[in-house]
Amino acid sequence: MLDITALNSGYGRVPVLRDLQMQIGAGECVGVLGRNGMGKTTLLRAIMGELPAWSGRVTKSGQDLTTTPTQLRARAGIGYVPQGKQLFKALSVHENLRMGCVKDFRGSARQISAVLELFPRLVRLLERQAGMLSGGEQQLLALARCLCGQPDLILLDEPTEGIQPSICDEIIDVLIKLRREQGMSIILVEQDIDFLWQICDRVLAIDKGSVVQVIDPKAAGSTEAAKTFIGIEG
């Protein structure tokens, strides 16, 4: 599905990702954890094309995306839910969902209906301005908007940040359903170990821009191993 080889990237002249390697198969969910500033968000932005690859390769299903512009990566099936949601706050919920269908507006009504079945909480909020929603509702909308684009790989950047537990549960349910029913691949950057452990097949620990350990959530002692990478002792 997605193959990243020796990827180097960063901001301006400051390197963040250093020879990063990772692969994700179809229908797989891979978690990414690490301390702040280790390159988790940078990795997602580099996959999405918002940051240029200084060297290395990014391929998806055999298609080289290394120098492909962001919008063409989205059209190649990569969906992105960035940190902070990045909603169009002055637009209504429905208009945000329509923007999720920007690749093909003709099928937007059908696609929005299908996505709203996954997020019934949003149905009564369709005419409300996105900026007026609660943090949890905004997170659901950001995920719903991403799914309107019918991606086969989604990149999620800290979806539980500042979100109440009931919304986190809703997000987990949706992600599990997407994997089971649509075979969707997911790369999930998250600091909440419980969240990661519920849906990820494996978790990559990142330190100083490189993958330093692959953790199997089902393995004994995996939680303790993960905690050391996000700076929680014991």
Next chain:
Amino acid sequence: MDLASILTIEILGSVAVLVLISIGLAVVFGMMKVINMAHGEFLMIGGYVAIYAKNWAGLNFWVSSLVVAPLCVGLLGLALEWLVVRHLYGRMIDTMLATWGISLALIGAMTMLVGNTTTGISTPLSSVTIGAYSVSGYGIYLICLALAIFVLLYGLFRFTAFGLQARATTQNADMVAALGGNPRRIYSMTFALGAALGGLGGAALAPITGVIPTIGATYIAKAFITVISGGGAVIAGNLSASLLFGTVGQVFTYLYTPVIGEVALLVAAVVLIRILPKGITGRFFRRSI
């Protein structure tokens, strides 16, 4: 009663003129945060295109001013966006300098082509009599044209896929790209739309002002005042600022002289910006387009 009707029409005419000279600038500034110093020259070229399309090509005035002028100036805007402006997005001062350079180049080019004398065109509509008074039929047409522009722009931004993308791009261009949209294309089309509206405004005003290569300078100050005072919302901001300044200017013109009317308009703008630094829609109608 007749006098009140005439005064109302004169005020609305003054509002319409402000709308016609500033709406293109408002679209470009409001949607792209680009301060286009060449907007006055888009108005000037729109006027020349309308005049030459009628006088040389023999086209009907309405076709020249409503179709040919906005189309030609829109294409010019598209080319300038592609050649110059798109390389400077996010660099406001650089964009101002570049468009100022374009402005000077367009003035020089037009002066070489047509000379530095005023070219005119006859007003295509006769006057309308209201009681003991008469009012310009073309002035009433300008009011209708300004209204039609607002209705069409509202429909464009509110109900079309382009409008939705344009509003989204204004808020977060990176996210539009991450969803599969093309912000560069939206910016190009928006700049071309702003230029076309400038061309339309210049063509519409040509019969009452005449056209000279330096006429843009007389438009641009009022256009900027209207756009900045209106604030971030393109349509609500432009409409509210035009209504305010058009009314103030025309009322003082009626009570005193046109010069006092101009001064009153500028004083009103200074007071407004002092009270509302983010413009009218920075405080009121904030959720409008």
